[in-house]
Amino acid sequence: MNINMILEMAATDSDKAVVTVDERSLTAAQLLDLAHRAAHRFRDHPAVLYLGANHLGYPVALFGAALAGVPFVPLNYRLGDQQLTALQDRHAGAVILRPEHLDALVDVDVVQDEPAEVPSPQWDGDSVAVIIYTSGTTSDPKPAVLRHRHLLAYVLNTMEFASAADTDAALVAVPPYHIAGLTNLLSNLYTGRRVVYLAGFDPTVWLDTVRREGITHAMLVPTMLARVVAELGDADAESPTLQSLAYGGSRTPRPVLEHALRAFPDTGFVNAYGLTETASSVAVLSPEDHRAAFASSDPAVRDRLGSVGRPLPGIEIEVRTETGEPVAAGETGLVFVRGEQISGEYGGRSVLDADGWFATRDLGHLDADGYLFVEGRADDTIIRGGENIAPAEIEDVLLRHPAISEAAVIGIPDTEWGQRIVAVLVGDADPAEIRQWVKDRLRSSKTPDTVVFRDELPKTETGKLLRRTLVAELENSHA
Structure with a gap:
């Protein structure tokens, strides 16, 4: 079993576009043909390293590597030269696909001399399909290994083959080195939904693409969702085709979610929880769960908006x-x-x-x-005076203040309490007012000892807060 099986099954419907980038599309049959030709180039190398943004060459490279029987390794192309070189050195002899190489993967005039069929290697489900380096927010990136059986288990256990309508289209704005970018491609190919890629994220472009392409399904990381609802303000999203909007990858602040539910009243929301090491989502809060929680007057039910749902099959x-x-x-x-x-x-x-x-x-x-x-x-838990305090609870309260747009709560060493609670905020307000705001809504022990304002918070390219960076900086300034 190999992930290429998904593409081969999709290719039986040869006239339907399955992937679109910048208004250029490929059918599954065209994608399969290009992947075979790419596999001819890849087969004598130990791996394929992908250093580009979302591009038609991305699925060609992924499935070409699968056909060649070698791992596909999407790297964060935004890393510094030293970091990228260090990662490349771990894969000596690999094919390295940089942005300037990607057009050639999908240019028929360039690849026509490559064989259209490549003998399949002897593989089983334990063959390595993909290596994704974790984001490294607390340490050096680690190579998470995903074998073909892991990716197929996710798709086959959670999706129904060819279940999508002919007009269904999924918008993918997350970068190719994010696990969601990979599994969105596999799951949408399997269900028969066209994938529309954005090379980069901009909230205005994202909304325009949803409307222009008739997008029915989309996935955003929380930072992207926050930028979309900020762009909308109090306006309706006016996206009648959008049936499902999934969000995940890190914690979504409750105020952002509630704003989004109001802005997209006819869209079903899905909170997906998973990690790179789990080959995508392991738990989901369904659209029905969202609607029931948002409409409920029962605090226990409404609080489920803050959950990631229940386990997948x-x-x-x-x-x-x-x-x-x-x-x-x-x-x-x-x-x-x-x-x-x-x-x-x-x-x-x-x-x-x-x-x-x-x-x-x-x-x-x-x-x-x-x-x-x-x-x-x-390891983000704050221990203050012997009490374990979750930063998320305080951050949600802070984000309800009208003057605060972003919030991070961390602990730094304190001789009396063990740790002091520090709130690092993006916005403009009086620190004493902010402390009183939290104290009025939470007990005194969860009130920030210190409030710091910044122009922005340090994050990875996929929107994960670099909490350790803040801790190190503030520990030094506190000392």
């Missing part, structure tokens, strides 16, 4: 103590997941336990109905 989730014991419903602990799609492997080293469970390193809890609430990374 084939996935088990447990919340445990630090010593490994399962906790009761409602109690916070460490989140563990298990299932066929879970890799939990870095460069040939598995971190799964003896029973196949993967430690996500996220803190969270399950409610009585099995909804998972992710409270943040375990």
Whole structure:
């Protein structure tokens, strides 16, 4: 079993466009032909490194690598030269595809001399399909290994083949080195939904593309969603074709989500929780869950807007103590997941336990109905005066203040309390007013000791907060 099976199945409908970039499209049959020709170039190399943005050459390179039986490695092309060189050095002899090489992958005049069919290598589900370097927000990036069986398990367990309508189109704005960019391509090909790529993200361009291309499904990381609703202000999104809007990749502030639900009243929202190591989503908060929670007057039900939903088919989730014991419903602990799609492997080293469970390193809890609430990374927890405090709870309160557009809450060492709570904010307000705002809504022990304003917060290109960068900077200034 190989992910190329998905493309071969899609290619039976040869006249339908399956991927569009800058108003240029390929059918599945054309994509399969180009992938075979690319595989001829790739087959004598140990890997294929992709250093470009979203481009028609991206799926050609991915499936070409699969046909050649070598790993596909999408790298963050925005990294500095030194970092990129270090990553490239880990794959000596690999094909390196830079932006200037991508047009040639889809130029028939260039590739016509390559064989249209390449003998398939002997593979099985354990062959390495993709290596994605984790974002490295706390340390050097780690090579997360995804084998063909992991990616196929995700698609086959959660999608129905050829289930999409002929007019369905999915807009993908996340970069190709993000796990969502990869699995969006596979799942949409499998269901028969055309994929429309944006090479970069801009909220105005995104909204215009939704309307112009008749987009029915889209996925955004929280930072992108926040920029879209900020662009809209109090206006309706006016996107009648948009049936489903998925968001995930990091925590979405509750005020941003509620704004989005108002701006897209006829769109079904999906919160997807997963990691690179889990081959995409492992839990989903469905459109029905969103509608029920948003309309409910029951606080317990409405609070589910802050959850990531329930496990997908084939996935088990447990919340445990630090010593490994399962906790009761409602109690916070460490989140563990298990299932066929879970890799939990870095460069040939598995971190799964003896029973196949993967430690996500996220803190969270399950409610009585099995909804998972992710409270943040375990190592982000602030311990103040012996009390464990989740930054997310304070950040949500801060973001409800009309003068605050972004918020990060961190802990820095303190001789009296163990850690001080520091709120780093984007906006303009009196620090004393901000502290009182939090104190009025949370108890005193969760009120920031210090409020700092900045023009922007440090983030990765996919919008993840670089919390460790803030901690290091403020620890130094505090000292």
